[in-house]
Amino acid sequence: MFAKNVLITGGAGFIGSNFVPYFCTKYPDYRIINLDKLTYAGNLNNLSECDAMPNYVFVHGDICDTSFVVKIFDEYDITDVIHFAAESHVDNSIANPRAFVETNVLGTFMLLDAFRKKLGDSSRNRFHHISTDEVYGTLGTNGYFTEKSAYAPNSPYSASKAGSDMLVRSYFHTYGLNTVTSNCSNNYGPKQHSEKLIPTIIRHALAEKPIPIYGDGKNIRDWLYVLDHCRAVDLIFHQGRIGETYNIGGHTEKTNLQVAFKICDLLDKTRPRKSGHYRELISFVPDRPGHDRRYSIDFTKLETDLGWTAQESFSHGIRQTILWCLSANIWDPKK
Numbered sequence: 001m002f003a004k005n006v007l008i009t010g011g012a013g014f015i016g017s018n019f020v021p022y023f024c025t026k027y028p029d030y031r032i033i034n035l036d037k038l039t040y041a042g043n044l045n046n047l048s049e050c051d052a053m054p055n056y057v058f059v060h061g062d063i064c065d066t067s068f069v070v071k072i073f074d075e076y077d078i079t080d081v082i083h084f085a086a087e088s089h090v091d092n093s094i095a096n097p098r099a100f101v102e103t104n105v106l107g108t109f110m111l112l113d114a115f116r117k118k119l120g121d122s123s124r125n126r127f128h129h130i131s132t133d134e135v136y137g138t139l140g141t142n143g144y145f146t147e148k149s150a151y152a153p154n155s156p157y158s159a160s161k162a163g164s165d166m167l168v169r170s171y172f173h174t175y176g177l178n179t180v181t182s183n184c185s186n187n188y189g190p191k192q193h194s195e196k197l198i199p200t201i202i203r204h205a206l207a208e209k210p211i212p213i214y215g216d217g218k219n220i221r222d223w224l225y226v227l228d229h230c231r232a233v234d235l236i237f238h239q240g241r242i243g244e245t246y247n248i249g250g251h252t253e254k255t256n257l258q259v260a261f262k263i264c265d266l267l268d269k270t271r272p273r274k275s276g277h278y279r280e281l282i283s284f285v286p287d288r289p290g291h292d293r294r295y296s297i298d299f300t301k302l303e304t305d306l307g308w309t310a311q312e313s314f315s316h317g318i319r320q321t322i323l324w325c326l327s328a329n330i331w332d333p334k335k
């Protein structure tokens with residue numbers, strides 16, 4: 001008998017596969033049911049440490065499949081949901097927006113509705129929706145996104161996440177569901193899919209290929225180490241106030257070019273090229289359409305109300321990320 005049966009969606013993705021082992025280990029009295037469709041972005045190898053854990057179950061399936069989702073709620077007597085599953089890559093959302101609307105909007109609706117029908121407005125049962133700072137659009141040189149910032153999504157990805165946030169909000173206001181939403185800045189760390197910026201820089205550098213940087217490389221992101229995000233989700237899931245949203249960020253603003261320089265300089269030390277420096281591989285490519293210029297998060301609410309603060313420095317976190325990429329051979333074309 002477990003204290004909770006927590007349905008985690010998208011647990012085989014980047015953040016999920018960092019969160020699930022963390023959560024299973026920290027809460028042995030919770031049963032963790034990881035529901036994942038295993039799209040190209042899901043990788044069960046990143047969860048091998050959970051295979052022997054008695055409180056871990058993997059279920060292969062699609063959050064958009066209503067009868068399947070309802071069956072899982074019943075079969076595992078789900079008490080709570082932490083919803084990571086999404087289509088998450090902005091570039092893919094420009095090429096194929098439909099999948100984003102289906103999984104991010106419709107899939108979130110399916111989960112909310114299954115939750116409502118089974119658990120109603122019970123204050124003991126929580127629905128934690130994982131979202132992004134990209135719903136707020138773009139910033140100029142100054143200012144931060146707060147929980148009060150207006151939504152102004154600019155890509156099909158951020159628009160679909162904004163839509164899902166609004167559905168969650170409506171299920172709190174209309175049906176009294178015990179919801180909480182967290183909007184996080186860009187994550188980095190082990191297990192991230194090789195399509196994303198930081199793994200792309202590392203992968204191309206190690207393969208001695210041009211390192212593609214969009215536009216002038218001056219787009220700014222507020223980077224957060226993935227385990228700091230996991231710790232924030234843990235705190236918000238347990239202690240966040242019903243119906244509230246919480247921003248999560250790292251106070252680590254960097255241009256894409258600064259990130260590329262940092263990685264290249266670290267690789268020069270850990271795995272020097274036969275001749276020259278990795279920075280020489282940096283190559284500017286045409287900008288992404290609708291590319292947001294700057295994100296920066298004000299996470300005072302999370303800090304003040306729940307006592308969270310990031311523990312990892314960018315310098316250390318990026319080293320850990322590089323070490324993981326080296327151990328996972330992410331630049332190997334056969335992989």
Ligand SMILES: NC(=O)c1ccc[n+]([C@@H]2O[C@H](COP(=O)([O-])OP(=O)(O)OC[C@H]3O[C@@H](n4cnc5c(N)ncnc54)[C@H](O)[C@@H]3O)[C@@H](O)[C@H]2O)c1
Nearest residue numbers: 010012013014015037038039041042062063085086088187
């Ligand atoms: N990565 C970031 O920097 C970041 C920042 C803020 C918020 N987020 C949010 O965090 C969540 C996780 O992001 P990530 O980077 O780990 O994403 P990811 O793309 O690495 O993983 C997504 C996971 O969801 C699964 N999935 C996709 N469609 C599904 C479906 N229809 N049914 C069931 N499973 C499905 C995939 O198989 C994959 O395992 C997303 O909601 C994303 O919007 C990500």
